[in-house]
Amino acid sequence: MSIIMDVMKTAVRLAPGSWLPGGTPDPLMNKHGLIGKPASRIDGPLKVQGKARFAAEVSLPGLVYASLLYSTIARGRIATLETAEAEAAPGVALVMTYRNAPRMAPPPLMMSAPKAAGASGLPIMQDAEIRWNGQPVALVLAQTQEQADHAVSLIRVTYAVAPAVTSFDAAKAKARTPENILGEPSSIEIGDAEKALKDAAFKVDLIYRTPRHNHNAIELHAATVAWNGDQLTVHDATQMVNGTAWTLAQVFGVKEEQVRVLSPYVGGGFGGKGLGDHQILAIAASRLSGRPVRILLSREGVYRVVGGRTTTEQRVALGAKPDGTLAALIHTGVAATPTRNVCPEQFSFPARHLYAANAIKVAQQVTDMDMLANIFMRAPGESVGTYALECAIDELAEAMQLDPIELRRRIEPEKDPTSGTPFSSRHLVEAYRHGAERFGWDRRDPTPRSRREGEWLIGMGCATATYPYYRMPGGAARIRLTADGRAIVQMASHEMGMGTATVQAQHAAERLGLEYEKVSFEYGDTSLPSGTLAGGSSQTASIAAAIIAVSEVLTKELLKLAGNDSPLAGLKPDEVEARDGGLCHVDEPGRFESYVSILKRAHRDELVCEAEAPQPFEMWKYSMHSYGAQFCEVRVNAVTGEIRVSRFLGSFDCGRILNAKTATSQFKGGIIMGLGLALSEETLFDERSGRIMNPSLAEYHVPVHMDVPAIEVIWTDIPDPHSPLGAHGIGEIGITGVGAAVANAVYNATGKRIRELPITLDKLL
Amino acid sequence: MRPFLYEKAADAAEAVHFFAQRAQAKYLGGGTNLVDLMRENIERPEIVIDVTGLSREIRDVDDGGLVIDAGTKNTTVASHRTVRERYPVLAQAILAGASAQIRNMATVGGNLMQRTRCYYFYDDAARCNKRERGKGCDAIEGFNRIHAILGASSHCVATHPSDMCVALAALDAIVYLEGPQGARHLRLVDLHRLPGDTPDIETELRAGELITAVEIPALPFAIRSTYRKVRDRSSYAFALVSVAAALDVDDKGNVRDVRLALGGVAHKPWRATAAEQALRGAPASEENFRRAAEAELKDAVGLAGNAFKIELAKRVIVNTLQKLAMESGAGS
Amino acid sequence: MNFTINEHSYEAELDNRTSLLDLLRNHLGFTGTKKGCDQxxxxxxxxLVDGERINSCLALAVQYQGRAITTIEGVGTAGEMHALQRAFVEHDGFQCGYCTPGQICSAIGMADEIKRGVPSAVTEHVAAHNIDFSNEEIRERMSGNLCRCGAYNGIVEAVRETFAEELAS
Incomplete structure (x- = not known):
């Protein structure tokens, strides 16, 4: 498999660009009409009035409520299980354990098949085995949530405890190199980086540590599920409706078409809303009880069954030559993982593409711990990888007495430093220049502790943000063009707050030459054409590519329908363009016919077209990434060590920005999660028990209003000639580089380098 | 949450009467802590007596003090003109706690009865002597960054989470009680206990006793008082260390009187009597503030995660007193 | 038990354990009020209860009979959104929209608190008669409403714009 992939990748890299999708730049990428406009969210009025209906809010007749009991040991077997008291409790409809749960296949592990969505691939409630602390061991259904929760507390479980690996240090000693890291090599060596480091004129060689994190979307994970014979309906909160439907079909032995997953609104995802044990258990319980079931995890429950970002230990070593270019770049380390998971926490990815160096070594390892499978959390790997790399760059710049932005300018590569492929679009230096000007970087004194106001030490820092461009294969879009000149675009995609429907309506309107109000975008339902997952910041480009494909089909079909009596008669698809609610000749705008007219003459109520997006070969041909320069100003209290972020600016280079308003929110949202990563967030994993000790929004500190200053966001808005609409995904890049920008600012303020997140005040005393 | 009987009491006597009806009974104020603990199955009352129907007044006392009924909402206290003018430390402490929504619900009595935020207390999979005497304490060798440095024991290192109580401790507040054996009162500093070998017994309340009011005696120099809270977020987080202080400096720059209490450091709001003693009569100087802080923290014991609190507490004491001294014109 | 919600009366047969939040969401269909932590x-x-903002998850419903409860469904009118709701849309004061009803109810309660002179932890002089309606005051007073999407800037702008005139001190 991988050999074939390698051959194909090589073939694509050697092929002329014009053969590929994006080979001819999308004509819309430079058009300043609807695209880029700061349109307000289409679903805004529903959301502000509380009318958007989330997964746990779907009402079904005869609905019962589920509650889960979680294991309290990390490894072993259930020895005894007493459920009689729970079964007899008021309102209880079912107590399900491994003894009576229906037989279910383990959910296929993500990336083992195109639509596989399992986070660990482990069997769910099929045996007495305990594989992590917090694993569900029983589920209760009752008439009310109160009854279900109470009955769960009446179940008695004892365990035969087996030795568990819950210490990262112990696991690190036996760390292993995985076959690959998300399809990329686990390690890359170019030249002899260790030797180059040893011989370098300037060098830093440092260890950075990052803790576990949880997504903590404010909407709790939930599903409302019902069987009708072998037809399953799941009202879910998910970032992958199609993956969920396909995987559930494998688990329950039904056909994919028999499973309908609906997820029109998702109350925050950040990578955490996928297919977990909770939906599967609720569906199993529904089958067993014959009742529709609602499961709404408690906040603790989310921590117990939905993995987050895992802990890492990273080494970054940089060696520089006297001219300020890099002789050696080394980024290696280990991420704590269980044996079976999908997310290796790809912290070494940024170092593969960011900077030129004579010799490069990147390598990352994983462990075999007895813990809940960690899963993708906003810029998995890149968020914590940029913390280590960009702090080290700052340390090197200081050692060289060079401005850190100037250092980055000197190590700007001409082509991808590890793959050797050309960059599709890279304007990092420009992003730094704009950002530095706007932020007032020239007011920064490189000497730490040189600025003080009363008790407060003030410092500035910067860091590079980066995240890959991804476009997922496999999505299809449908357009229904109706006789009244409206278009409904349909694709089973997702809205967790990114502005999907708004932006794609803007896109489709521009592409079809329709007024914005005449286009709607339908999504979040597997009865629509299959979409791709909302992950890897890929969804916007993936949908856009499908819409481009279907609009090409639509144009062809319209020209056919228009026939010989139309001003368009005889024109080929590439001779027409869409505008003013119809098609016209590219060079003779007078040769025009409206959609309404075409459909009317053809006696059609609507014209429906569907097409699949082309394969994302552009990702193989080019090194495609988004970039940014993050600028932070902190105030650190000299007495207490308290840190306040007083100013923040993100200057991004992410191709064409499609909606200035929603894009700003995406960038800011990423930055704010980055402030949490930098300063306050940590999932406390007790290494004695393997148990998470702060499964609560009270003790896990996500940033609050008071922690967040007015953030400024700017962008280059330079389209990538090789991506649909010239756009890149922007959901994740915002969090990258923030940890380092804050840490570097803290250093500038205090003279203290904090190489372990979060930077809490005790580390500065 | 286990099922329970609910009764709403019209007055304290009725509340006490209801309480005696079941072995496991709890008084319910705003519910901001109790309802959470019941949902976690840590509190399992058979009967819950709603005392929010009791009198909720704030009354001036002849000598210049204040009496605050226990059912008064936290927001009401913090907004009260007299409190803000005469006892700013109390208003500030309340406003530094929780969120506006919680302060709108939480009562004074409930605030006094808050239970610890120790992770191991909240998780019934962990060992906790507070939940179950004699079980052991998983915090001592576990995550204890938020735990006690003063007055802890080998059985319990939990802290009391209240901000308001720290101010009340500094202000010599008196707690009024009504119980099956009648009414009595306690000094607030005597209400909460140190853990010893019975950390499950958190207060000196006798079975069925209800807190009916809190009295704050007159303290003219409390007009110059303040609350400083250090925490992991800028807002909406429990204290790592907090200081409630009132300072009276004479014309010569000497400390005539002082009130000092610490939060986030012990199983109870910690009245800093050693520091106060060291300061009375001494010049209000940074050096003396530091000496007083050292005296107060002399017996502090740090664990792996919380040793930083010892130095932090000292610094916050010094810094807070310095600011008060500066305000009173005694530059230091 | 009898409840007054958005000026209408509702009857519900309830377990003492039921929170005001679950009463609204699970029993009466007011799903605009959201559950994010239940603690x-x-x-x-x-x-809003009698105009004051509270966390309905910590409120036992049984305690709130006869009180005037306002949920997001009662903010604005059937025909027209509240100015704050419009401002949230305009300033993009949300992304996923899940914390939004809570933010909006909270901000309405907050504006009233400022009007009544309730101080906050950042009010420079806690005894001051007039509260400065600054961004810092908004941020501190809204800190009980988490937004994981990070729409804080937009929320502050929307709140400020909506109430600036009314609360100019």
Whole structure:
């Protein structure tokens, strides 16, 4: 498999660009009409009035409520299980354990098949085995949530405890190199980086540590599920409706078409809303009880069954030559993982593409711990990888007495430093220049502790943000063009707050030459054409590519329908363009016919077209990434060590920005999660028990209003000639580089380098 | 949450009467802590007596003090003109706690009865002597960054989470009680206990006793008082260390009187009597503030995660007193 | 038990354990009020009771009979959104929209608190008669409402724009 992939990748890299999708730049990428406009969210009025209906809010007749009991040991077997008291409790409809749960296949592990969505691939409630602390061991259904929760507390479980690996240090000693890291090599060596480091004129060689994190979307994970014979309906909160439907079909032995997953609104995802044990258990319980079931995890429950970002230990070593270019770049380390998971926490990815160096070594390892499978959390790997790399760059710049932005300018590569492929679009230096000007970087004194106001030490820092461009294969879009000149675009995609429907309506309107109000975008339902997952910041480009494909089909079909009596008669698809609610000749705008007219003459109520997006070969041909320069100003209290972020600016280079308003929110949202990563967030994993000790929004500190200053966001808005609409995904890049920008600012303020997140005040005393 | 009987009491006597009806009974104020603990199955009352129907007044006392009924909402206290003018430390402490929504619900009595935020207390999979005497304490060798440095024991290192109580401790507040054996009162500093070998017994309340009011005696120099809270977020987080202080400096720059209490450091709001003693009569100087802080923290014991609190507490004491001294014109 | 919600009366047969939040969401269909933690740590469940904002997840419903409860469904009118709701849309004061009803109810309660002279932790002089309606005051007072999407800037702008005139001190 991988050999074939390698051959194909090589073939694509050697092929002329014009053969590929994006080979001819999308004509819309430079058009300043609807695209880029700061349109307000289409679903805004529903959301502000509380009318958007989330997964746990779907009402079904005869609905019962589920509650889960979680294991309290990390490894072993259930020895005894007493459920009689729970079964007899008021309102209880079912107590399900491994003894009576229906037989279910383990959910296929993500990336083992195109639509596989399992986070660990482990069997769910099929045996007495305990594989992590917090694993569900029983589920209760009752008439009310109160009854279900109470009955769960009446179940008695004892365990035969087996030795568990819950210490990262112990696991690190036996760390292993995985076959690959998300399809990329686990390690890359170019030249002899260790030797180059040893011989370098300037060098830093440092260890950075990052803790576990949880997504903590404010909407709790939930599903409302019902069987009708072998037809399953799941009202879910998910970032992958199609993956969920396909995987559930494998688990329950039904056909994919028999499973309908609906997820029109998702109350925050950040990578955490996928297919977990909770939906599967609720569906199993529904089958067993014959009742529709609602499961709404408690906040603790989310921590117990939905993995987050895992802990890492990273080494970054940089060696520089006297001219300020890099002789050696080394980024290696280990991420704590269980044996079976999908997310290796790809912290070494940024170092593969960011900077030129004579010799490069990147390598990352994983462990075999007895813990809940960690899963993708906003810029998995890149968020914590940029913390280590960009702090080290700052340390090197200081050692060289060079401005850190100037250092980055000197190590700007001409082509991808590890793959050797050309960059599709890279304007990092420009992003730094704009950002530095706007932020007032020239007011920064490189000497730490040189600025003080009363008790407060003030410092500035910067860091590079980066995240890959991804476009997922496999999505299809449908357009229904109706006789009244409206278009409904349909694709089973997702809205967790990114502005999907708004932006794609803007896109489709521009592409079809329709007024914005005449286009709607339908999504979040597997009865629509299959979409791709909302992950890897890929969804916007993936949908856009499908819409481009279907609009090409639509144009062809319209020209056919228009026939010989139309001003368009005889024109080929590439001779027409869409505008003013119809098609016209590219060079003779007078040769025009409206959609309404075409459909009317053809006696059609609507014209429906569907097409699949082309394969994302552009990702193989080019090194495609988004970039940014993050600028932070902190105030650190000299007495207490308290840190306040007083100013923040993100200057991004992410191709064409499609909606200035929603894009700003995406960038800011990423930055704010980055402030949490930098300063306050940590999932406390007790290494004695393997148990998470702060499964609560009270003790896990996500940033609050008071922690967040007015953030400024700017962008280059330079389209990538090789991506649909010239756009890149922007959901994740915002969090990258923030940890380092804050840490570097803290250093500038205090003279203290904090190489372990979060930077809490005790580390500065 | 286990099922329970609910009764709403019209007055304290009725509340006490209801309480005696079941072995496991709890008084319910705003519910901001109790309802959470019941949902976690840590509190399992058979009967819950709603005392929010009791009198909720704030009354001036002849000598210049204040009496605050226990059912008064936290927001009401913090907004009260007299409190803000005469006892700013109390208003500030309340406003530094929780969120506006919680302060709108939480009562004074409930605030006094808050239970610890120790992770191991909240998780019934962990060992906790507070939940179950004699079980052991998983915090001592576990995550204890938020735990006690003063007055802890080998059985319990939990802290009391209240901000308001720290101010009340500094202000010599008196707690009024009504119980099956009648009414009595306690000094607030005597209400909460140190853990010893019975950390499950958190207060000196006798079975069925209800807190009916809190009295704050007159303290003219409390007009110059303040609350400083250090925490992991800028807002909406429990204290790592907090200081409630009132300072009276004479014309010569000497400390005539002082009130000092610490939060986030012990199983109870910690009245800093050693520091106060060291300061009375001494010049209000940074050096003396530091000496007083050292005296107060002399017996502090740090664990792996919380040793930083010892130095932090000292610094916050010094810094807070310095600011008060500066305000009173005694530059230091 | 009898409840007054958005000026209408509702009857419900309830377990004593039922929170005001679950009464609204599971029993009466007022799903605009959200559950994010069920322990008073996120503010998504904020509703107004007699005009004051509270966390409905920590409120036992039985305690709130006969009180005037306002949920997001009672903010604005059937025909027209509240000015604050419009401002949230305009300033993009949300992304996923889940914490939004709580933010909006909270902000309405907050504006009233400022009007009544309730101080906050950042009010420079706690005894001051007039509260400065600054961004810092808004941020501190809204800190009981978490937004994981990070729409804080937009929320502050929307709140400021809506109430600036009314609360100019």
């Amino acid at each position: 008073g740590a996120c503010g998504a469940c904020t509703v």
